Amino acid sequence: ERNGYGVRMRPVYRRTLTSIGRRSYAVVLPKEWVSKVGLNPGDSILIEVQHDNSLLLRPIASEHRATQQAVKVIRTGATLRREITAAYLAGYDRIVLRSDAPLSSADREVVRRTVRGLTGAEVVSESNNEIEIQILLDTSAVEPEKVASRQNALVANNIEIVADAIDEWSGDRARVAMMMDEEIDRHYFTLVRAVRAYARSGRLPTVRLLDLRLVAKFLEDIGDRLVRISELIASNGTSKPPGEALSSVAEKARALVPTQNRAFESFMRYEVELAEEVISEISVLIDSLSSLERMEGVQVDKRAQAIVNELKRIAENQIDIADITTPLPEP
Known part of the structure; x- marks a missing residue:
């Protein structure tokens, strides 16, 4: 929706504060916003109090899912260990290594040694040109x-x-x-x-x-x-x-x-x-x-x-x- 000057207006919602128990209050979130940011029941939301006492809501779950996408490491060789470790530290839950040529025994050994040093990491599938690593650690x-x-x-x-x-x-x-x-x-x-x-x-x-x-x-x-x-x-x-x-x-x-x-x-x-x-x-x-x-x-x-x-x-x-x-x- 745009105003009279053609500028797109941000949605504004009015909600009623509901008492829950003796010390807590609840507000129903707009369905459109929940769907847009990809939240599901059970997901968490970070609430930050601003200087003017207004509240800023940040969808933690959508940020977390963004880091859980597969990582495709195309290049093999000297940087392979570093790239796997970097993806692990960044919070990815699935790391896929792909190569145009068949993966060498040296590359496979680098993968195995690297995985052994990462808590919760396991090689779950392996083929001529691809290795998939799954991170099972619940942070x-x-x-x-x-x-x-x-x-x-x-x-x-x-x-x-x-x-x-x-x-x-x-x-x-x-x-x-x-x-x-x-x-x-x-x-x-x-x-x-x-x-x-x-x-x-x-x-x-x-x-x-x-x-x-x-x-x-x-x-x-x-x-x-x-x-x-x-x-x-x-x-x-x-x-x-x-x-x-x-x-x-x-x-x-x-x-x-x-x-x-x-x-x-x-x-x-x-x-x-x-x-x-x-x-x-x-x-x-x-x-x-x-x-x-x-x-x-x-x-x-x-x-x-x-x-x-x-x-x-x-x-x-x-x-x-x-x-x-x-x-x-x-x-």
Whole structure:
């Protein structure tokens, strides 16, 4: 419908407020609007209070369905893993890989390895030119804060495993740590997918969701640095740095376990004072690692130098986690 100037007018509806129980009220939504945005019974609507106290309604379900369309990855090769992971993180529930030529065994292996690292992902059909991946993870049942807590527990445990690997110069312990990193990465991908779903539903404040994703990235980076240390140990067999240097480095690595847990705890509990304490504690630890770099047994061994450098980067990541701790928001 247009006004006298030929300008299309927006529909305006008048509705009666209905009381439901003692504390709730209901308004019937216009059928035309519900049909237009594709809502169905049981779908959710996000209601935002504006500055003038008017309400803005956003159809969450239609946004969610938009991300559930099939993804067609045409190109195969070097970017295949990245494209599958990106589609998973974006919230797609069905990923279809297609190629004009028959998919190679190398491409199929990349798909399988990638799928193993994504929670809820399964290859449901496969042919010469196409592979279909279905994501069965229900993000509505995933709580980002619980996923982050589990990821932190895995990281803290892996720091301890790596400390043992350094102390014993054990390739076996180092390989265990590398396998553990796959689980750390899996939790990171799960959290990012859940954060995007929560952002659409409005179940957690946007700032908190952004902070959770940032913390998860710091945790993933710590995991990657532990892998680098483990690779140094696993690839050098029985050839190891001087014993005294090794023992000192392992001791500093173990000191990173309690600081890891305390830094994460300060963030999760909104405890700014604890965050400040942990940052001071970690800063002292970084200074002691810098002193360790000047130790004779470390100076003469490039592997020991590299390990100490990675431990310093891990400590800096812990400071980053504590540093984004904010006071508990006002209710």
